[in-house]
Amino acid sequence: MKxxxxxxxxxxxxxxxxxxxxxxxxxxxxxxxxSGKKLLMTVSDGSDTFRATLAQAAQDTAARIGATLDxxxxxxxxxxxxxxxxxxxxxxxxxxxxxxxxxxxxxxxxESAGDIPIVFMNSCPDDKRLxxxxxxFVGSDELVAGTFQAEYxxxxxxxxxxxxxxxxxxxxxxxxxKGRTEAVKNxxxxxxxxxxxxxxxxxxxxxxxxxxxxxxxxxxxxxxDCVICNNDSxxxxxxxxxxxxxxxxxxxxxxxxxxxADGCAAIADGDMAFTVYQSATGQGEAGVMVAxxxxxxxxxxxxxxxxxxxxxxVWVPFEQVDxxxxxxxx
Amino acid sequence: MENxxxxxxxxIKTKLLGTILPVVIVIVALLTMVSYMISKSIITDNSEDLLxxxxxxxxxxxxxxxxxxLAAFQAVKQNIEGTKPTDAQLQDILNxxxxxxxxxxxxxxxxDAQGNLITAEGSAKTDANxxxxxxxxxxxxxxxxxxTSAYENEDGTAVVSASGILNDGSGKQRVISADMTLxxxxxxxxxxxxxxxxxxxxxxTSSNTILAHRDASLISTQLDASSADSFLSGVAQRxxxxxxxxxxxxxxxxxxxxxxGTDWILVSYIPTSIVFASVNQVxxxxxxxxxxxxxxxxxxxxxxxxxxxxxxxxxxxxxxxxTDGDFTITVKASGSDEIGMMSRxxxxxxxxxxxxxxxxxxxxxxxxxxxxxxxxxxxxxxxxSSLQNLSMEELNQTVTQLSTSIGEIADHATQLAAxxxxxxxxxxxxxxxxxxxxxxxxxxxxxxxQVGDAMSSINxxxxxxxxxxxxxxxxxxxxxxxxxVIADIAEETNxxxxxxxxxxxxxxxxxxxxxxxxxxxGKLAQTSSDSVKTIEGLIRQINEYVxxxxxxxxxxxxxxxxxxxxxxxxxxxxxxxxxxxxxxNDLVQSMIQKVEQVDxxxxxxxxxxxxxxxxxxxxxxxxxxxxxxxxxxxxxxxSVAEESRKLTQSSNELTEQINIFKI
Numbered sequence: 002m003k004x005x006x007x008x009x010x011x012x013x014x015x016x017x018x019x020x021x022x023x024x025x026x027x028x029x030x031x032x033x034x035x036s037g038k039k040l041l042m043t044v045s046d047g048s049d050t051f052r053a054t055l056a057q058a059a060q061d062t063a064a065r066i067g068a069t070l071d072x073x074x075x076x077x078x079x080x081x082x083x084x085x086x087x088x089x090x091x092x093x094x095x096x097x098x099x100x101x102x103x104x105x106x107x108x109x110x111x112e113s114a115g116d117i118p119i120v121f122m123n124s125c126p127d128d129k130r131l132x133x134x135x136x137x138f139v140g141s142d143e144l145v146a147g148t149f150q151a152e153y154x155x156x157x158x159x160x161x162x163x164x165x166x167x168x169x170x171x172x173x174x175x176x177x178x179k180g181r182t183e184a185v186k187n188x189x190x191x192x193x194x195x196x197x198x199x200x201x202x203x204x205x206x207x208x209x210x211x212x213x214x215x216x217x218x219x220x221x222x223x224x225x226d227c228v229i230c231n232n233d234s235x236x237x238x239x240x241x242x243x244x245x246x247x248x249x250x251x252x253x254x255x256x257x258x259x260x261x262a263d264g265c266a267a268i269a270d271g272d273m274a275f276t277v278y279q280s281a282t283g284q285g286e287a288g289v290m291v292a293x294x295x296x297x298x299x300x301x302x303x304x305x306x307x308x309x310x311x312x313x314x315v316w317v318p319f320e321q322v323d324x325x326x327x328x329x330x331x
Numbered sequence: 332m333e334n335x336x337x338x339x340x341x342x343i344k345t346k347l348l349g350t351i352l353p354v355v356i357v358i359v360a361l362l363t364m365v366s367y368m369i370s371k372s373i374i375t376d377n378s379e380d381l382l383x384x385x386x387x388x389x390x391x392x393x394x395x396x397x398x399x400x401l402a403a404f405q406a407v408k409q410n411i412e413g414t415k416p417t418d419a420q421l422q423d424i425l426n427x428x429x430x431x432x433x434x435x436x437x438x439x440x441x442x443d444a445q446g447n448l449i450t451a452e453g454s455a456k457t458d459a460n461x462x463x464x465x466x467x468x469x470x471x472x473x474x475x476x477x478x479t480s481a482y483e484n485e486d487g488t489a490v491v492s493a494s495g496i497l498n499d500g501s502g503k504q505r506v507i508s509a510d511m512t513l514x515x516x517x518x519x520x521x522x523x524x525x526x527x528x529x530x531x532x533x534x535x536t537s538s539n540t541i542l543a544h545r546d547a548s549l550i551s552t553q554l555d556a557s558s559a560d561s562f563l564s565g566v567a568q569r570x571x572x573x574x575x576x577x578x579x580x581x582x583x584x585x586x587x588x589x590x591x592g593t594d595w596i597l598v599s600y601i602p603t604s605i606v607f608a609s610v611n612q613v614x615x616x617x618x619x620x621x622x623x624x625x626x627x628x629x630x631x632x633x634x635x636x637x638x639x640x641x642x643x644x645x646x647x648x649x650x651x652x653x654t655d656g657d658f659t660i661t662v663k664a665s666g667s668d669e670i671g672m673m674s675r676x677x678x679x680x681x682x683x684x685x686x687x688x689x690x691x692x693x694x695x696x697x698x699x700x701x702x703x704x705x706x707x708x709x710x711x712x713x714x715x716s717s718l719q720n721l722s723m724e725e726l727n728q729t730v731t732q733l734s735t736s737i738g739e740i741a742d743h744a745t746q747l748a749a750x751x752x753x754x755x756x757x758x759x760x761x762x763x764x765x766x767x768x769x770x771x772x773x774x775x776x777x778x779x780x781q782v783g784d785a786m787s788s789i790n791x792x793x794x795x796x797x798x799x800x801x802x803x804x805x806x807x808x809x810x811x812x813x814x815x816v817i818a819d820i821a822e823e824t825n826x827x828x829x830x831x832x833x834x835x836x837x838x839x840x841x842x843x844x845x846x847x848x849x850x851x852x853g854k855l856a857q858t859s860s861d862s863v864k865t866i867e868g869l870i871r872q873i874n875e876y877v878x879x880x881x882x883x884x885x886x887x888x889x890x891x892x893x894x895x896x897x898x899x900x901x902x903x904x905x906x907x908x909x910x911x912x913x914x915x916n917d918l919v920q921s922m923i924q925k926v927e928q929v930d931x932x933x934x935x936x937x938x939x940x941x942x943x944x945x946x947x948x949x950x951x952x953x954x955x956x957x958x959x960x961x962x963x964x965x966x967x968x969x970s971v972a973e974e975s976r977k978l979t980q981s982s983n984e985l986t987e988q989i990n991i992f993k994i
Contacts, residue, residue, distance in 0.1 A: 173592060186537075186594075187573065202473040214474055217498055221471055 038068040038296045040289065041089040042098040043082050045123070047074040050261050051281050052100055052123055058285025059098060068293055070098075079106050086113040095296030098122055098288050104130075104176060111136055118295035122288050125176040133312025134300050139288040143177045145319045146277040147184025150256045153275045153321070154227045155192050157254050164189075164226045167200040167218065169211045169239070171231040178203070181231050181258060199223050204235045211238030212245070219246055226253060233257035233264030233276055240272045260322045260330045268327040278320040278330055287317050343643070347636045348629075355628050363621035370613045378526075378606040379577060382586050385525040386599035390588040392523045393533070393597065397478065397590070400434055400511065404476045404493050407439055408507050412499045418449070425451040435509040441497060442467055444504040456510070457485050470494030470506035478593055480538045481513055481551050489513040489551035491542065513550045517543035520597070529601040536570060537594045566598055579603060642670045646677060656991035658685050688992040695989050699982035706975035713968035720961040727954040734947035741940035748933035755930045758923040765916040772909040779902040786895040790888060797884045804877045811870050814863050821859035828853035 042059055044052050056072045063070030071094075075082035079102045089097050090113065097114055100123035101107060107126035111119060121131075121138045131138055158164050168185060171178035182201075189196040200218045204211035211230065215238065218225075230236040236257030243250040250272040257264050260278035267273035290304035301308045306315045322330050407428055416424060421441065429438035429451030438451040442461035450456045461467050465482040469492075476495035484490050494508035516533065520543040524531050533543035539554045549563075556567040565580035575587035575596070583600040590597055645663070652660050658681055664674035828849045835846030 179591070198472060200472045202475050202477075217474055217496060220502075221496075221504055223471065 038095045038293050039093070040068055040070045040096050040098060040292050040296065041085070041094045042070055042072045042288075043085045043089075043100070044072060044074050045082065045100045045102040046077045047072075051259055051279065054281035055100070055123060055285045055288075058282040059289045060285075061282075062286040062289040066289070066293065068289065070289065075102050077102055079103050079109075082106070083109055083113050086110055086119075090115040090117055096120065096292040098292050100124060101126060105174075107136075118292070120288050120292045120295065122284060128313065131313040134295060137291060137295070137301055137313055137315065139291050139306075139315045140284055140317065141279050141319050142314075142316050143180025144184040146177075146258045146279065147181035148188050149277050149319060149321050150181070150229050150258070150275065151185045151188035151192075153256060153323070154229065154254060155188070155194065157274070158226050159194075161194075161226065163195045163197065165197045165199045165224055167215070167225055167228045168198060168202075169204045169214065169228065169230040169235040170202065171204075171206045171235075173203050173205075175206075177258075178231055185229055199225055204230075204238065206232050206234055208234045208238035208241065211235035212242040213238075215239050215242040216246065219248075227274075228253070228255045230255070230257045233259045233261045233267075233273075236273055236276070237263055237267060240267055243272075260320075262331065265322065265327050265331045268322065268324055269331065271324065274323060276322045278322045280317055280320065283317040287315055291315050344633075344636055344640055347640075348633060351632050351636075352629055355632070356625050359621050359624050359628070363617045367614050367617045370617070371610045374610050374613065375606065378584065378601065379586075381526050382529060382584060382599060382601055383577065385529060386531065386586045386588045386597060388525055389520070389523045389531060389599065390590055390597045393520060394591050396519055398592065400432070400509075401476055401478075401493055401592075403432065404439065404507070404509050408476060408495065408497060411497060411507070415499050415501065421449060422452070425449060425454075429454055434515065435493075435511055437510050439507060439509045441505055441507045443506075455486075459485065466492035466494045466508040466510070467506045470508055471496060471504075474498055476507070480535055481540045481542050483551065484510060491516070513542055514547065517545065517547070517550060519543075521545050524599070526599075526601060528605045529599055531597055531599040533590070534566075534570060534596045534598060535594060536596055539567070539570070542595060562600075570596060639670075642666070642674065646670070646674055649677060649681075653681065653684070657993050658688065659993050684992075685994045688989060688994050691985075692989050695982055695985040699979065699986055702975060702978035702982045706972065706979050709968060709971040709975045713965065713972045716961065716964040716968045720958070720965045723954070723958045723961040727951075727958045730947070730951050730954045734944070734951040737940070737947040738944045741937070741944040744933070744937040744940040748930070748937040751926065751930040751933040755923070755926045758919065758926050762916075762919050762923055765912065765919050769909070769912050769916055772905060772912055776902065776905045776909055779898060779905050783895065783898050783902060786891055786898060790891045790895070793884050793888045793891065797881065797888070800877050800880045800884065804874065804881070807870050807873050807877065811867065811874075814866050814870065818860060818863040818867075821856045821863060825853055825856035825860065828856055 040063060042056060044056055047053055047056065060070050060072060073085050075085060082099070082102050083106070086097055086099065094117060096117055097119045099110060099119050099121050101110060101121060104121075104124050104126040107121070107130040111130070118134070119136050121136070122140055125138045125140060125143075126136075130136065154164070154166065166185075166189070168182060170182050186198070200214075200223075202214055204214055211234070215228070219242070228236070228239050230239065234257075236255050239255050240250040251274075254274035255272070256274055257276040258279065260276045264273060264276045268276060287304070287306050290306060291301050294301055294304040297303075301312065301315060304315070306317075308315055320330075407424070411421065411424060414420070414424075425439055425441070430453075431438075437456040438454045440448060440450040440454065440456050442448045442458070442464075444462060446460065446462050448456075448458050448461045458464055466479050469479040470476075473495045476493045479492045479494055481489055481491050490510040490512050492508045492510050494506055497505040497507040499505065520531055520533050530545055531543075532541055532545070532549070534540070534554050535542055541549050541552055541554055544550050554563060554567045554570065556564050556571060558564040558567060562581035562583055566585065569575070569578065569580070569585075569587070575589070577584070577586050579585065580600070582603055584603050584606060585598060585600040588597045588599070589595070642665075649660050649662050660681065662674050662678040662681060664678050665671055831849035832846055832853065835842035835849050838845065
C-alpha cells in the first residue's frame with residue numbers, strides 16, 4: 002500500500018511538472034517528435050493504483066513514439082474534468098484520453114472537446130455515446146474478466162453438484178461492476194451446474210466494506226464454496242476478514258480482478274486463488290496509439306490494434322493469473 | 332376539309348399534351364415515390380429511434396422508481412441500524428413508515444431466524460413461516476436492500492420484495508423487507524410508455540418470470556420459448572440467447588433494455604403494422620396528392636394549350652381556306668405575341684395575294700390570246716416550210732443525178748484521152764521500129780550481096796584445093812612403088828647376109844671377119860625392112876587423108892553451090908521485104924499524124940468534162956445543205972408549233988388555276 006501511494010505521488014508530481022513545463026519543453030524542442038501530436042490525458046482519480054499505472058504506461062508510450070502527453074487529475078470532480086477537456090480544446094491539443102469520473106457525463110465531455118477526438122479508458126460510457134474513430138473506448142472487455150473468474154471457479158469446484166458462491170461487486174453503476182458480474186452469472190448459468198448465489202452485494206471496490214460484509218455473511222452460518230470479487234481490493238478484504246475470523250483463506254477460492262501488486266502478493270502467499278490481469282500498461286499503450294491515429298485524422302485501425310466490428314472499441318486482452326504464473330506479474 | 336382542319340388542330344394539342352402530360356405524370360409519380368420512400372425510411376427510423384429512446388427512458392424511469400423505493404427502504408434500514416432500537420422502538424419505527432408510501436401497502440416488516448415477524452400495526456402482512464419465504468431467504472444474501480425474484484405471498488398476490496440483512500448489531504439474524512405488488516409494477520411500467528401504441532413488459536432473467544405485463548393473466552408466469560404465443564416464445568428465445576439487439580419478432584418491432592441494479596429486462600414492442608400504418612397513411616396521402624396534382628396539371632395544361640392554340644386554330648382555318656384559293660377571308664389580328672404577329676403577317680399576305688392574283692389573271696388572259704396567235708402562225712409556218720422542204724429534196728435529187736452523169740462523162744473522156752495518148756506513143760514507137768527495120772533490111776541486102784561474092788571466091792578456092800590434093804595422091808602412089816622395091820632389096824640382102832654368115836661359119840677362122848660383116852649386113856637389112864614398113868604405113872595414111880580431103884572438098888563445093896543458090900533466093904526475098912517495109916513505113920507515118928490529131932481532141936474533151944463534173948458536185952453539195960436547212964426549218968417550225976400549242980395549253984391551265992382563286 003505504501004509503495005502504491007508513493008507511486009501515485011510521483012505520478013502526480015510528474016504530471017504537474019509536465020503541465021508546467023509544457024511550454025518550455027516545446028520551446029526547447031525536446032517534445033518536438035516524429036508524430037508531433039499533443040495529447041491530454043485526464044484521469045478521474047489518480048489515487049487508484051490501476052489508473053496510476055495506466056497513466057504511466059501512456060506517458061511511456063507517448064515518449065517512445067515522440068508524442069507529447071500531459072496528464073491531469075480530475076480528482077473525482079466531473080466539473081474539473083469537463084473544464085480540463087475544454088482547456089485542452091482551447092489550447093489546441095490533438096486528442097484527449099479520458100478516464101471518465103462518471104460515464105453518464107460522456108455527452109458533456111464530448112461537447113467540451115469540440116472537434117478533437119476522445120479516447121475513453123478505464124470506464125466505458127454507454128454504447129450510444131461512442132462513435133467510430135471519434136469517441137472510442139480502449140480497455141479490456143469486462144465480460145471476459147467475469148467469464149475467466151467463473152470458469153476458474155467451475156474448474157476448481159467442478160466435482161461439486163451444488164456450488165455456493167459469494168459475489169462482491171464494485172460501485173453500483175460502474176461498467177466494470179455490471180460487465181464482470183453479468184459475465185460471472187451467465188457463465189454459471191450456462192455451465193448447467195447448480196450454482197447458488199448465497200451472497201451478492203456492492204462493496205464499492207472497498208477492502209474494508211468487503212471485509213465487513215463478509216463478516217456479516219459469516220455470522221449467518223451459510224455454507225459457501227468460493228468468493229468472487231469484482232476487484233483485488235475487495236478480495237483482499239475477504240482475506241483480511243478470514244484472518245480476523247481465524248479462517249484459512251486458502252481453504253476456498255477467493256478471486257479478484259486487476260492483478261494489483263497486493264493481489265499478486267496474496268496469490269504468491271497462497272491467500273488468494275486467482276485474479277485477472279487487466280493490462281494497465283497494454284491499455285495505456287493502446288490508448289495513446291489510438292489517440293495518435295485519431296488525432297492524425299486516421300482510422301483507429303491505423304494504430305495497429307484490433308478494432309471491434311462496429312469500430313467503437315479497441316479491446317486489450319485480459320490475462321489469467323494464479324499461483325502458477327503470478328511471478329510474471331509482480 | 333373541315334375534318335382535316337379539325338384533325339390538324341387536335342393533332343397539335345394531342346402532341347403537346349401527349350408530350351407534356353406523360354412527363355408531368357412521370358415527374359409527379361417519381362416525386363411521390365421518392366417522397367414516399369424517404370418518408371417511409373424516416374418514419375421507420377424514427378419509429379425505431381422513438382421506441383429505443385422510449386424504452387431507454389422507460390427503463391431509466393423504472394430504475395429511478397425502483398431506486399427511489401429502494402433508497403427509501405435503505406434509509407429506514409440505516410435509521411434502524413443507526414439507532415439500534417429495542418423491539419418496542421422498532422415497532423414504532425415500522426408504524427411510522429406504515430402508509431407512508433402506497434407503493435408498499437403492507438409497509439416495512441422484519442423477521443428473524445426464529446420466525447418472529449414484526450409488522451407495522453394495521454399492516455395486512457402475514458407470514459406463517461417467514462424464514463422459508465422467498466423474501467427472507469433472498470434477503471439473507473445481501474446487506475444493501477435489493478429486489479427478490481417474483482413470488483406469491485400468503486394472500487396469493489404476485490409480489491416482489493425489497494429485502495436485506497438488518498445489520499443492527501443485535502447479533503440476531505434479521506431480514507428487513509417490504510413488498511411491492513407486480514400489479515402495481517405493471518401499472519407503473521405501462522404508464523411510463525412514451526410511444527403511442529407501444530407496449531412493454533418486464534422479465535426477470537434469473538427466473539424467466541414475467542414481472543409486469545398489461546395482460547394481468549401473464550404476470551408471474553414463466554416466459555417459455557415453447558410458448559403458444561409466438562411473440563412471447565420469440566422473446567424468450569432472444570432472452571435465452573442474451574441477444575438484446577433490436578429485432579422484429581412476430582410482426583412486432585421489439586427492443587430490449589436491462590434495468591440496472593436488477594436482473595430484469597424491459598421488453599418494449601410495437602406492431603410493425605402500426606408503424607407502417609402511418610407509412611401507409613403517408614403513402615395514401617402522397618398518392619392522392621399525386622393523382623390530384625396530375626389531374627389538376629392535366630386540366631391546367633389542357634386549358635393553357637387550348638387558349639394558346641385557339642388563335643392558331645383560327646389562323647389554320649384561314650390558311651386552309653387560302654389553300655383552297657379563297658382569299659375573300661379576313662384575318663383578325665390581335666395581341667402582340669408571336670401568334671398576333673403571325674396573324675398580321677397572314678393578313679398582309681392575303682391582301683398582297685389578292686392583288687397578285689388579279690394581275691396574274693390579266694397576264695394569263697393576254698398570254699393565252701398571244702399563245703393562240705403564235706400557235707396559228709407557227710402552224711402556218713410549219714406547213715410552208717414542209718412544202719419547201721419537199722421541193723428542195725426533189726431539186727436535190729435532180730442535181731445529184733446530173734452531177735453523177737457529168738462525172739461519168741468526164742471519166743469516159745479522160746479514159747479516152749489516155750487511150751489516145753497511149754496509141755500515139757505506140758505509133759511513134761512503131762515508126763521508130765519501122766525506120767530501124769528499113770535500115771536493117773537495107774544493110775541485110777547489102778550484106779547478102781557481099782555473101783554472094785564471098786561464095787563465089789570460096790567456090791574457086793575449093794576447086795584449086797582439089798587439084799592440089801589430086802597431085803598429092805599421085806605423088807604418094809609413086810612413093811609406095813619405090814618402098815616396095817626397097818622392101819624387096821632389104822629381104823634379098825637379109826637372105827644374102829644369112830648365106831654369107833653360113834659360108835663364113837664353114838670357112839672357119841678365116842671366115843670370122845666376114846661373119847661379122849654378114850651379121851651387120853643382116854641387121855641393116857632388118858632395119859631397112861622395118862623403115863620400109865613404117866613408110867608404107869605413113870603413105871597409106873596420107874592416101875586416106877587425101878581421099879578424105881577430096882571427098883570433103885567435093886562436099887564443100889556442093890554445099891557452097893547450094894548456099895550460093897540459097898543466098899541468091901534470100902537476096903531476092905530481102906529485096907521484096909525491103910520494099911514491103913518501105914510501104915509499111917509510109918502507112919505508119921500517116922497513121923501517126925492522124926493519131927496525134929485525135930489525141931489533141933480527146934485531151935480537150937477530158938479537161939472540159941472534168942471542169943463540168945467539179946461544178947456539178949459543188950451544186951449538189953449546196954443543194955444538200957439547202958435540203959438540210961429546209962428540214963431543220965421544218966423541224967423548228969414543228970417544235971415552234973408544239974411549243975406554242977403547249978403555251979396555249981399552259982395559258983389555259985393558268986387561266987383555270989387562277990380562276991380557282993376567289994378575290
